[in-house]
Amino acid sequence: MPDSKERYGTVSKWFHWLMGGLIIWQFLKLGDRISEGEHWIGQTLVPWHVSIGALLMVLIVLRIFWASGQLKQRPLHDPATAFVVKAGHLALYVGMLLLPITGLLTMIGNGYGLKVFGVQLVAKGPEIDWVATLGSAHSPLAWIMVFLVIGHIGMALLHHFVKRDDVLRRML
Numbered sequence: 679m680p681d682s683k684e685r686y687g688t689v690s691k692w693f694h695w696l697m698g699g700l701i702i703w704q705f706l707k708l709g710d711r712i713s714e715g716e717h718w719i720g721q722t723l724v725p726w727h728v729s730i731g732a733l734l735m736v737l738i739v740l741r742i743f744w745a746s747g748q749l750k751q752r753p754l755h756d757p758a759t760a761f762v763v764k765a766g767h768l769a770l771y772v773g774m775l776l777l778p779i780t781g782l783l784t785m786i787g788n789g790y791g792l793k794v795f796g797v798q799l800v801a802k803g804p805e806i807d808w809v810a811t812l813g814s815a816h817s818p819l820a821w822i823m824v825f826l827v828i829g830h831i832g833m834a835l836l837h838h839f840v841k842r843d844d845v846l847r848r849m850l
């Protein structure tokens with residue numbers, strides 16, 4: 679169950695792949711820029727954006743608690759590049775935390791309220807300018823996250839197919 683020096687444990691793997699899948703689903707929101715979302719993806723997958731985002735908010739909090747308990751026994755990185763790898767993973771964590779937070783701020787700040795999987799958690803209300811302003815970081819952060827994730831996937835594939843080491847396998 680827990681991580682070890684050789685590989686990630688079941689819990690870390692579940693967090694990684696479940697959240698990875700949901701985050702890529704969230705990126706489909708960029709599809710609203712094409713024909714104003716009037717297409718299959720925009721009409722079937724993207725309307726879940728707020729609900730999935732709220733789920734990701736809960737998952738990242740649990741994941742941070744879990745991961746901070748695993749710090750002493752995580753898989754090791756090549757010492758030559760360990761610093762960059764750790765900084766990259768930290769940036770992914772910061773993105774996973776700030777995206778749901780700024781998403782929530784966008785909804786509340788613009789007075790949209792918050793409906794999660796059909797349950798109205800926050801009623802529609804007045805616009806709150808400073809909250810909306812903080813929330814406007816959501817889109818630029820989302821773009822940064824897209825590039826971080828592309829780089830991350832690129833590195834994983836590089837390890838597996840070019841360097842042929844066990845970096846990808848220990849997360850599988």
Ligand code: HEM
Nearest residue numbers: 704705707708728731732734777778781782784816817820
């Ligand atoms: C990890 C979680 C999330 C990711 C990866 C994500 C990603 C994205 C992306 C890629 C866009 C399109 C930005 C653009 O077109 O420039 C977007 C827009 C939006 N998201 Fe999220 N999102 C997440 C969580 C949330 C949450 C929790 C909410 C609300 C509770 C939310 C509300 C919105 C709204 C209202 C927009 C449209 C307005 C805007 O572009 O600022 N998102 N998000």
Ligand code: HEM
Nearest residue numbers: 690694698701702745753767770771827831834845846849
């Ligand atoms: C889509 C969003 C993704 C995010 C936010 C993400 C985030 C992370 C984070 C934070 C870690 C550090 C370990 C941990 O704390 O769990 C990690 C490790 C890893 N990820 Fe991802 N990941 C994503 C998608 C992917 C995908 C699609 C692949 C495969 C192509 C992948 C391959 C890996 C591998 C191989 C590791 C282990 C790296 C190592 O031990 O040095 N990730 N990921």
